[in-house]
Amino acid sequence: MAQSRLQKLGQYLRPHWRGASLGVGSLFIVNLLGTYIPLLIRDAIDKVQVAFNLNQVMQYVVLAFVLASLMWVARMVSRVSLFGVGRQVEFDLKQKLFAHFLTLEPSYFAANTVGDLINRATSDVDNIRRLLGFAVLSLANLVFAYALTLPVMLAIDWKLSLLALAVYPVMFVVVMISGDRLRNQQQIVQEELSNISELIQEDMSGIGLVKIYAQEENERQAFEGLNQDLLEANLTLAKTRTLLFSALRGLASVSLLVVLWFGVGAISNGSISVGDFVALLLFVERLVFPTALLGFTITAYQRGEVSIDRIESILTVEPKIQDALGALTLERSQVKGELIARHLTFTYPSLGGSSRAALDNVSFRMSPQETVAIVGPIGSGKSTLANALPRLLEIAPNQLFLDGYDITKLRIHDLRGAIAYVPQDSFLFSTTIRNNIRYGVPHAEEAAVLAAAKQAQIHDEVLNFPQQYDTVVGERGITLSGGQRQRTALARALVVDAPILILDDSLSSVDNQTATQILQNLAEGSDRKTVIFISHQLSAAAMADRIFVMDQGKIVQSGNHETLIAQKGLYQSLWEEQKFEEALK
Template identity: 35%
Template sequence: MKELKYLNKYFLKYKGRLLLGVFITIIATAFKLVVPMKVGDSVTAVKQYLNGQITDIAIVKHELLINILLLLGAALLSALFTFMMRQTFIVVSRYVEYDLKNEIFQHYEKLSLGFYKQNRTGDLMNRISEDVSKVRMYVGPALMYSITTVTLFIVVVSYMFYKAPTLTLYAIAPLPILSLAIYKLSVLINQRTTIVQQYLSKLTTFTQESFSGIAVIKAYGIEPRTNANFEELAEGSKVKNIDLAKVQALFFPLMMLLIGVSNILVIYIGGTRYISGEIAEFGTIVEFLIYVNMLTWPVAVVGWVTSMVQQAEASQKRINEFLKTEPSIQNLVEVSTPVQGNIEFNNLTFTYPDTGITALKDVSFTVKPGETLAIVGNTGSGKSTILELIGRLYDVEEGMLTIDETPIRNLNLEDLRHSIGYVPQDAFLFSDSLRNNIRFGKEDASEEEVIEAAKNAAVHKNIIGFTNGYDTILGERGITLSGGQKQRVSIARAIIKDPKILLFDDCLSAVDTETEEEILQNLSKISKEKTTIIVSHRISSAKNATKIIVLNEGKIIQQGSHNELVNAEGYYKELYAKQLLEKEM
């Protein structure tokens, strides 16, 4: 259970509630103990009347009536305290589930891009949902039944020893065998549970990717192949679950067998000792039979609890793997460091740590507040990498990147990212209203600010054309909108934030030239005091920039203004002539 030690901090957090639960459990168990005692007393009273030891039937009836009332009272009180016990432990388990899910999600948010490139979304989802649910069963039901079992054993077995020591030893003799069997089976359960959870992660990942890419699957007509792949995974998952179920299925038959043996021993040994006079009251045998059967559920629960603990151990191990992963990007500065937007790359070379690809080679340039830098170049030339480094999605290892003459690592990470409005190449929208998607950039934005941002992004007319306007709910990843509309909503989201730095990563590729021109004119007004960087394949998006740099295989091969580059031989002039010809055609 070494992996489950991670949860000890939550037990300490809720120790008050847990101690109350233990106290309630003891009270509930004490009342349970009254039932067999009064049944035994009643049987003894009847036996004494039949043997002639008591001659007055009224005395027997009175004693039986008292015992019945005590039985009913004890049963009701035991039920009440059992209900309170369940409320205490199960509620604590839900609190722990809530805390653990929040901790995992917050940790996911801190982890760097490299982590998400190496791990699949389905697996991440499975660990925060299915694995946490398995852990909750350990914190709640498993803990509750363990405490109930221990309390019941201590109270019941102690009383049984007090009444008839020898008979008690015979009654509990099968339990060590049960303990050994549970230990052996637990090892198998742990191993097979880990495999089952791994298969569940694979299934979750496959289905999540299939649903996200359903348009591609339909377009290529590969539904049968996709279904066959799913069936193969599902078959593997089924086989592993059956393997686990086979081991778990051994628990209850084994326990019932051993409890049955205990009953036989109680009847035989108890009957023999009663006949020989070593046990004075016949009701003691009946009492012991009830006690042994009362222990049936707790003994059976030992197997179930062990299974839950083993599954929780396997799940917590998977959770701990991610919780122990340290983000490669750390906030090294706790004090606030306001950002103005003076960006400088100085002989910067960058290699992606996960792929080993060198994206930038000895890159140097400066962009000041109020200036606009355009970056053009072939696919894979390193354009997007520059934007990722400015947002500190990766750390610079060779060369220098400074903002306001301060190395980027020496800036407060939250201040840095709050000062940036970023529009990615692949616009991502949430399954929410258009209004809330724009407000994602500024949560407390007024309706007027939302509309103004939409107008500046040239998407307002499209939005009011929808039946529900700004209340239109988008499909997953913004599938309701066209590519150009998604890009413009993303631009509105960045504008409304009113950041010091605006980063546009080829975010006008899906809009027509007239709309592009309208957006660029609006941006030129908005970004007068901001640092703006535009990555684009279109000369039309770059021509009005203060400075343009041309990248090729990670190196700057040209830089200057639009007029300077058009009049110089090279990549930019060729691209301009090519796009001009395409426009005329």
């Protein structure tokens, strides 16, 4: 597992190897100069003890100042380079995650909460940035500091050096023991952050429902509970970090005391010179900071490890719906709009392992430019059929055909480009009405936007808004009524001008008269589409060329309104029930 994480880090860094190399190379120069300057000071002290020469002392001072300045410049270059690489990797990961999200099917987002995914795409990516910035910088600095400083220290006085460094193995043991604990505690913190993000996202999206049912206090208590869990997880992590850092600082400081204690005796018996003693003090001081910083470095590394696992658990998910090998290209201009189903069967995955088929042996043929209404009770399979046509669900081959082509053999982009789909949830983006309508064709001309709005029966209402088509609809279109949202979503589909139009109960908030007028608009003109109208509004459905009646995943009746109303069956029952409800109103 650790090796796979290192491999992933290598993959993240590979595109930015020049910046990383510059940063690490600059850090090597920093440590090279940092090793030489104490030796320069040693020589100056030893020569001053023999014979004081002001000019010579000033030369040493100027040289030390120049080297220290070069060391500062190299340190800045290393920090800017390595931290810049961390930012570049952060950018790359966010781009990669977002692009990957767009390839995943809707069922993935139904199974994984949006709050958790957002937290992974922000907080976890930020942890990886720190790992590739601060942690790499600190680890490289630690390696160079020991590799360059330790041989020089041993050359000066190996006994005193080993005494000074005797506590360092203890420090590394402490770090190793604390590593797993820090990683587990950090994972708990990330999970608690995800839980809070999920609750906030859900409550902000459903704030109206919270207020209608007066559940503000319950939601506040729920948030307080999750926030308390996060607080306890953070305090536990902070306690472990504090103990670790304090222990490392204390052990690192012991080495200075060892040098002072035994160094004085070594000077008195002539084993080392005063210059060597000062150099050893400076060298030990040089090692204290990167060694004490090891605790912070390990924390950043542990956070990064946890976050790598959480990010890769998303990136390794293979989209269930992908282009087949050798997928066929189908230009929109070539699409006629014929749809055929042959024994179409689909069952949603079930935790229990078995469930009733949502679509059970469904067969039909829809002619080009035909308007077909699909009606039936809730749960009869209407929306499943609508989702199967543009391959929002993964269906088996040789069951659904567009113009004679198996839809599983067509490029997904071409298939969906031939179908304009208005789902039950009329989602609108937090932008202007104009931008929402032309979402599928971002550069659509104003005339096309207005024509689509008129056909969707929303144009006159938009003109009554103070800012008309420049009106910002708010998140999910909250400033519009349900019917206005649905008709705006319909106008968005009409701008695309696809040969096939699917309306999945997308006029449920529109009155029967307006819905009927919309269907008449779609049926008129020379540029007719193949329209699939799924609805519980039988008065509007009666305008269709044909009506499919579905029940328990099957098409149980088929025909036009006059034929079906004359037959005893489900359609007649639904029609009489709806007319009775209208009479009661």
